[in-house]
Amino acid sequence: MNTMENLEKQLICPICLEMFTKPVVILPCQHNLCRKCANDVFQASNPYLPTRSGSLTSGGRFRCPSCRHEVVLDRHGVYGLQRNLLVENIIDMFKQESSSSSKPAPERTEEVSPMCDVHKEEKINIYCVTHGVPTCSMCKVFGDHKDCEVAPISSVYQTKKTELSDGITMMVGNNDRMQGIISQLEEACRVVEENGRRQKTLVCEKFDQLYSILEEKKKEMSQKVTVEQEEKVNYIRGLTRKYGDHLEESCKTVEMGIQTMEEPEMALFLQNTKPLLEKIAVASSTAHLDKVERGYENMDHYTVEFKREGMALRGIDFLQDEDDEDDLDEDGEAGAEEGDGTQTVSGGSAVPAASVQPPPPQQINPSPSAAKSPAST
Structure with a gap:
């Protein structure tokens, strides 16, 4: 057995x-x-x-x-x-x-049953439904449970055992369900972390593209300034060489004039004076030399202002709902019609491109050819 x-x-x-x-x-x-x-x-x-x-x-x-x-x-x-x-x-x-x-x-009834605490010689064999405790027959007849509702302990035993079994089964199912929810939440947490890392990588890539555009634009604008700078410097240096050559000829003419002044023979002096006076007249004239007009060296027309662009960059953010995206698209199309360039960033904000075209030059002669003017005698 x-x-x-x-x-x-x-x-x-x-x-x-x-x-x-x-x-x-x-x-x-x-x-x-x-x-x-x-x-x-x-x-x-x-x-x-x-x-x-x-x-x-x-x-x-x-x-x-x-x-x-x-x-x-x-x-x-x-x-x-x-x-x-x-x-x-x-x-x-x-x-x-x-x-x-x-x-x-x-049968389990053959096992030793507990005895009643009040009637020491009586076994506990009934169940008080009113108070919810097992008791003995003497307590029902003469004791504290004589007015209570009682039931056979075997039937209550089966009922309570069934209830306990159902409760245990329900708790096991609840525990397993909770464990399943925890597993799903842990999986959701892992997916969120993975998606967060991926989105941060995409944001960094978009910002790197924006940095690249800014670097390219900076190089382009700097090149424009460098080209005009070199053009003006080369033109001024060319004028410097011309004025230097003219000065050297003038110095030679002065030396020849001093030597002629020391000639004691009048006839020979007069023979040398006529060509010397012609050279002096030519050397004294600078009409054939160009002059740099006032403000030619000024480069202020390349000044830029990025206040509006800075505000746009500070307003960069992620895309909003679909309605907001439609509004942004309409605004972008309107800006394109007006000639304002935009740069789309991963965050979803539209950033107006910097107005890098310089204003009209403030100088009188922006190029060496236009800077030349007859020198006054």
Whole structure:
């Protein structure tokens, strides 16, 4: 009998606390469950699992109620688990042996029952429904429970056992469902972190593109200033060389004039004076030399102002709802018609391009050819 009792304990489902019912499924951790109980636990652990016409559209998971090992199922659910035919055969043999056995199964009533605290010689054999406590027959007849409603302790025992079993089953299902929700929340957290890293990478890429555009525009604007700078410097240096050559000729003429002044012979002096006076007249005239007019060296016409662009850059943000995106698109199209360039950033804000075209030059002669003017004599 002890062997049969031990065998019966091994054939008890940990969910329903009853003997396994066919078919019995075997989990990857080698523990067994009734298929119905396994399906209940699976459904409780995956409350948000999508279904279609009563069938699963994707796999799920739950934890073994015996060892808490995580069981991963495919789209077939618990019907994809293997049946434990060995346990089913043992159950059939156990039921046959129990029904054919001549020895009655020991009843739990034969065990030593607790005695009443008030009537020491009376066993507790009834249940007071009014106060919700077990008591004895003497307490019902003469004691504190004589006016109370009572019931046979065996019937209350079966009722309470069923309630407790149902409560345990419900708690196991709730625990598995909570574990499933925790797993889903952990997975959602991981996905959020991954999506956050990906979006930060995209934002950085968009800002790098914006930096590249600014660097290219800076190089282009600097090149414009450099070209005009070199043009003006080369022109002024050319004039410097011309004025230097003219000065050198004038100095030579002065030396020739001083030497002629020292000539004592009047006839020879007069012969040399006429060509010398002509050279002096030519050297004294600068009409053939260009002059740099006032303000020619000024470069203030390349001044830029990025106040509006700075405000636009500070207003960069992520895209809003679809309605806001439509408004932004309309504003962008209107700006394009007016000639204002925009640079779209990953954040979704439209950034007006910098007005880098310089205003009309403030100088009189912006080029060397136009800067030339006849020199006054």
